[in-house]
Amino acid sequence: MDGMSQEVSPSAERMPTIRDIAERAGVATSTVSRALSNPQRVNARTREKIERIAAELHYVPSTQARGLSSGRTGVIAVLVPDITNPFYFDIIRGTQYQLKASGYTQLLVDTEEATDVELDTLRKLRRSTDGVILAASRLTDQQLTDTAARQPLVTINRATADAPTVLIDTPGAMVQALEHLASFGHKSVVYAGGPTSSWSNHRRWKAIEEAAARRGMTATRLGPYAPTALSGAAAADGALGTRATSVIAFNDLLAIGMLQRFRERGVRVPEDVSIVGCDDIFGADFCNPPLTTISSPIEQAGRVAVSMLMAQLDPIRGGTPRKLAVMPTHLKVRASTGPAPS
């Protein structure tokens, strides 16, 4: 008995390498490498033998070594401003799903709504990823251009000339929302704006401003507010100050926060004020009242972003990469909007 020599610490036994396999199989390491990652390059019998031994040894290739020599890492980074914002769940879901299907690993990073964190992360990731998907980037045009020149990139909800983009057509739906409100007799609307550095925020406001002008409605812009339920209180109070009868919020988080604040202050929704959110996040359907909001196939946006990135990484198989994909949106009418108070 030599039970004393037992090793307890994890990963004590050295991991098998292609060399171990090569020795056992009586071939060179190059053959093992080919058998495992380029099967048709090697004789079927040899390959089977190698595969069997690899399985016996519980061989797992080292992504590090593979990446070092091949130049590819098999990792795609997905950067989102705030991981706890439910809007990004579905995007993340979509990218994760599609990346997995393409044999890539997803590296998820929360950039904390901060430009410098985003920039810094991007820099660090340049070496260790094959590409990145940038959701709702807070970067300036110049920064984005520079970044796109340095690493394969796809943006979501942020148009650039330099990188493929997936756009969710919320501005289009904002117009629908406005018409919906107009049909209820609302003459005035306030837009509870999001972060100044958000590109979508500007687009949404522009769309509302224009559509309101066309319809002879008064549109007021408030904010910026942080895109969180907490900020909803400030936004609600601000909206009340304008005496507008309806509000469109930058996103559902903000809208839900406003809903809560209105309730606290005894303002009835939709009797006294109508409110429209944006994104149709988790919770929009069960808040009180359920929120009229702008819905879109967000998970699909994530999937599309991945496929655009894949096309960029492998231009041969991917064909001419699409430079722009626009996801359709539609207004989902629930109970937070109603006739204007008379």
Next chain:
Amino acid sequence: MDGMSQEVSPSAERMPTIRDIAERAGVATSTVSRALSNPQRVNARTREKIERIAAELHYVPSTQARGLSSGRTGVIAVLVPDITNPFYFDIIRGTQYQLKASGYTQLLVDTEEATDVELDTLRKLRRSTDGVILAASRLTDQQLTDTAARQPLVTINRATADAPTVLIDTPGAMVQALEHLASFGHKSVVYAGGPTSSWSNHRRWKAIEEAAARRGMTATRLGPYAPTALSGAAAADGALGTRATSVIAFNDLLAIGMLQRFRERGVRVPEDVSIVGCDDIFGADFCNPPLTTISSPIEQAGRVAVSMLMAQLDPIRGGTPRKLAVMPTHLKVRASTGPAPS
């Protein structure tokens, strides 16, 4: 002009390596390596010079190469059963925050509530990560033991003898919930159970069963239900069949789904039936009615898990690793619970 030779594709220019820096600085690569990752090992003047050159060149070390030679990857994987379940947001937030502070990169993986995906991921990750945090693992005890023997591991909400664990004391709060219901005169409670493979699920039921027995209440177990709002409909219908006056749900997702279903069916909450959730997720405070639920410092659980893992990875600095941390919980009473119908 030789504008023709311009390269357009991203990452066209070769990335600078320590060799480039070494040449420019007139030192050996080993010195550069030390200056950058072991600063006190090299003379201050040399180091500064190297750092300056590195900055000029926009040098980014290759994590691949670093990992290959050092054996450490700087990556910690966090595995969660379902990335879109809001419960995990805060955990993820917590781990992300703490990992970043410790200089690690977080690799987030969704195991799709599937044991085999979990196992497979774990295997692949063995080579490419320094450790893993396993939230609400669906593995069997045996599988968990094997895994813990192979790679540094910390579990959340799943006790093992073989790995440090962070437990959220929901069973304790279940007792509180039961007493809360009892004080309202409820004589019967149904537990809308979660996935069979969930360890927490069993613990929660055990706690309820015992506490109910002590108090002379009738406790019925229903399920298993998928821990999603969608399954809430089935759970609600099931609960109605038992004629119990109160229900405790496996988690808030399920509880919120039940809330919606009860509303559809004209069952009033809490007048006809009281309902208690678990986790206090995003949405629990603004659903209709706001949900009485079990709350805990979840983000902190994530942070604690990371620090336990760090202690495991570096036993010298980390001191004797704690094997168990229990996060306190408490009942958060909102409007979904009330007096038993007479």
Next chain:
DNA sequence: AACAATACGGCAAGCGATTGCCAAAAGTTG
């Protein structure tokens, strides 16, 4: 002043794969 200790930098051997190049073996063809 003689000796020991310490600081600093270089050499070179890896880490575990991939891959271009080459030679031997096997298969084709007229």
Next chain:
DNA sequence: CAACTTTTGGCAATCGCTTGCCGTATTGTT
């Protein structure tokens, strides 16, 4: 059957960085 092509496998260089081992240069100790 000779000449040629295709398969198949091996050799060895690389990828970029870390690190053990050594030789000097510098500083400190009696």
